[in-house]
Amino acid sequence: xxxxxxxxxxxxxxxxxxxxxxxxxxxxxxxxxxxxxxxxxxxxxxxxxxxxxxxxxxxxxxxxxxxxxxxxxxxxxxxxxxxxxxxxxxxxxxxxxxxxxxxxxxxxxxxxxxxxx
Numbered sequence: 001x002x003x004x005x006x007x008x009x010x011x012x013x014x015x016x017x018x019x020x021x022x023x024x025x026x027x028x029x030x031x032x033x034x035x036x037x038x039x040x041x042x043x044x045x046x047x048x049x050x051x052x053x054x055x056x057x058x059x060x061x062x063x064x065x066x067x068x069x070x071x072x073x074x075x076x077x078x079x080x081x082x083x084x085x086x087x088x089x090x091x092x093x094x095x096x097x098x099x100x101x102x103x104x105x106x107x108x109x110x111x112x113x114x115x116x117x
Contacts, residue, residue, distance in 0.1 A: 004040075004079060007086040010052040014039065017050050020058050035068045036060045038078045051082060056101050063105035067096070067112050074116025084115070 017037070018025045031037045032048075037060050039048040054061055071081040085097040089111070092099065096108045 004042075004083060004086075007083060008051045008053070011042065011049040012052050012055075014048055014050070017055070020055060022058070031060065034065075035072070036065050038068060038082055040079050040082065051086070051097075053086075053097055053101065061097070061100050062103055063100050063109075067100065067105070067109060070109065070112040070116050074112070076115075084112075 012020070014025050014028050017023075018028045021028065023031075028037070032039050032050075037050050037054055039050045041047065042049050054064060056062070067085070068081060071084065072078075076084065085100075086095055088095050092107060092111070096111070099105070099108045
């Protein structure tokens with residue numbers, strides 16, 4: 001897999017996400033627990049962070065939840081699924097996250113299902 005810092009350069013802390021979504025931090029934690037967002041531990045000091053590109057128009061990316069569920073059910077860790085979402089795929093073409101941000105979930109979901117088998 002690719003180095004996550006090369007793939008994702010813009011990260012938000014949970015309080016930053018809470019501010020952008022106009023929610024309490026506890027509700028952001030719930031979004032993570034429910035699979036609407038993905039957070040990984042990183043930084044100095046180590047804190048949970050979310051890629052900024054998982055938000056669009058001050059909301060979680062549409063159709064992200066289903067893709068997260070498929071990949072997690074297929075055995076992907078949160079770090080692995082972020083790497084997959086942010087890695088360019090010439091056959092797609094482009095990064096799966098960009099397709100989801102545009103509301104194009106079909107082909108992304110098909111590829112995620114194929115990986116999860």
